[in-house]
Amino acid sequence: MSAGVEDDREHPDQRPVQASLVAMRSFWTKAFTYSGRATRTEYNWALLMFLLASFIAAAALIPTAENSVVRLYVIGPLWLAFIVPWIALVARRCHDLNRRGAFGLWLLATGIGFLIIEGILMFGDSDLRGSRFD
DSSP states (O other), X not given: OOTTXXXXXXXXXXXXXXXXXXXXXXXXXXTTOOSSOOOHHHHHHHHXXXXXXXXXXXXXXXXXXXXXXXXXXXXXXXXXXXXXXXXXXHHHHHHHTTSOGGGGGGGGSOTHHHHHHHHHHHHOOOOGGGGGGO
């Protein structure tokens, strides 16, 4: 194999279980790191982890649906635990797309704007020019 040619067997996207563990570990260990880049795999696994955790917490609280204080005390800390690393992850993912981290602020837009930006972050290909953020 020549130098500079990537072996497909060693690519993290080819090993989903290992890629998911690496992505989740990176999500938590780089919670306050706004420099560098985050791959599409890392972003999507973190999104899946958040959605699953939210769904499980919400499903567990269905019997206590009439008591909104209980839901607040369970789901509130869960969302707070995810929000800080998520902001850093969005900034790093924007860098991977060769955009400034502030581009992620467009996620605060409602409706179709949110869906467009989320689609860009989830499905956008890495841009090698994003290495300027490393």
